[in-house]
Amino acid sequence: MSNDFPASVDVDYTDGEGESPDDYPSIQHKIEKAVEVTRRGLEQYDNPAVMWTGGKDSTLTLYFINQVAEEYGYEKPTAVFIDHFQHFDSITDFVEHWADEWGIDLVYARNDDVGAYVEEHGLEPGDDIPVDALSEHNQHHIREILEFEEDAFPFLLDTYVGNHLLKTVALNDALEEYDIDGVISGVRWDEQEARADETFFSPRHDPDLFPPHDRIQPILQFAETDVWDAFWNFVVPDTVDAFPDEGYIPQADDDLPEGVTQADVPISPKYFAGFRSLGSEVSTEKTTEEPAWLQNLEGTTERAGRAQDKEDLMERLRDLGYM
Numbered sequence: 001m002s003n004d005f006p007a008s009v010d011v012d013y014t015d016g017e018g019e020s021p022d023d024y025p026s027i028q029h030k031i032e033k034a035v036e037v038t039r040r041g042l043e044q045y046d047n048p049a050v051m052w053t054g055g056k057d058s059t060l061t062l063y064f065i066n067q068v069a070e071e072y073g074y075e076k077p078t079a080v081f082i083d084h085f086q087h088f089d090s091i092t093d094f095v096e097h098w099a100d101e102w103g104i105d106l107v108y109a110r111n112d113d114v115g116a117y118v119e120e121h122g123l124e125p126g127d128d129i130p131v132d133a134l135s136e137h138n139q140h141h142i143r144e145i146l147e148f149e150e151d152a153f154p155f156l157l158d159t160y161v162g163n164h165l166l167k168t169v170a171l172n173d174a175l176e177e178y179d180i181d182g183v184i185s186g187v188r189w190d191e192q193e194a195r196a197d198e199t200f201f202s203p204r205h206d207p208d209l210f211p212p213h214d215r216i217q218p219i220l221q222f223a224e225t226d227v228w229d230a231f232w233n234f235v236v237p238d239t240v241d242a243f244p245d246e247g248y249i250p251q252a253d254d255d256l257p258e259g260v261t262q263a264d265v266p267i268s269p270k271y272f273a274g275f276r277s278l279g280s281e282v283s284t285e286k287t288t289e290e291p292a293w294l295q296n297l298e299g300t301t302e303r304a305g306r307a308q309d310k311e312d313l314m315e316r317l318r319d320l321g322y323m
């Protein structure tokens with residue numbers, strides 16, 4: 001691992017070590033830290049980018065970026081949406097609408113080689129993709145990096161080969177193409193065991209695995225319930241004039257302030273419909289129709305249906321560059 005990348009960056013890679021959401025006892029403490037990390041990130045990296053899915057975590061992260069950029073005069077980073085070909089349809093409409101509204105340059109990262117095979121053969125999620133039909137670049141990842149020996153793998157996101165090719169390889173290629181040195185993402189300590197030891201600035205410097213870069217993770221300290229608190233008390237009132245400044249928590253999609261519709265609120269319609277997290281169309285389940293923020297957040301799971309979370313799959317994917 002190279003120790004001199006990026007030479008000019010001055011961040012503390014141990015910041016957040018051994019901490020958990022409880023070390024930030026109020027929403028104010030959590031927000032203060034998010035702003036501090038975001039500000040340092042925008043200041044220290046030449047070309048940071050934010051990983052944005054339209055999900056609640058990355059949208060909250062983008063809110064802090066917008067605030068910091070506007071207050072301190074930084075350029076807003078490009079937002080990278082990794083299109084893995086299995087998103088809910090409404091998600092791209094959501095990100096395009098809010099990118100436009102917030103003046104964000106949005107780019108799509110895709111593994112085009114896999115995409116072309118899927119398209120040409122009309123594959124559905126779960127169908128097999130033969131390894132030897134893919135490019136040398138993808139075969140290198142499958143054989144040398146993942147050490148996967150079978151002839152084919154399923155076109156599914158939440159699997160070892162599928163997730164790596166559709167998301168990590170697409171991300172790595174985008175880092176290279178846009179020369180990105182800081183990847184700002186919305187990962188949180190409480191959402192996944194494999195993310196519980198992350199620090200606010202985290203190095204990814206091994207050039208054999210990815211274009212060397214750092215991860216900037218401003219909302220590690222937010223538990224799921226804090227994310228919703230931040231939305232209804234800060235993000236939404238700051239974005240939608242008709243919302244009271246002191247915050248307001250709607251009980252349903254028809255319980256918005258006079259004249260406001262769901263489309264005016266920077267929260268994906270999927271959360272209004274009861275989804276707690278937005279993975280892929282085939283891997284994400286909802287267990288109730290109740291809006292996400294009203295569900296029993298502490299007593300039930302946020303990531304129902306995510307096969308990635310099984311065994312040590314997430315750990316292995318993350319070692320190879322996943323978020």
Ligand SMILES: Nc1ncnc2c1ncn2[C@@H]1O[C@H](COP(=O)(O)OS(=O)(=O)O)[C@@H](OP(=O)(O)O)[C@H]1O
Nearest residue numbers: 051052053055056057058080081082185186187323
């Ligand atoms: N496809 C894609 N495109 C761009 N950015 C992405 C992508 N997948 C993950 N991320 C980034 O990682 C954050 C956490 O993602 P998740 O926990 O929902 O992802 S997953 O469980 O690993 O699928 C995620 O934030 P949220 O999606 O808001 O949770 C992003 O900052």
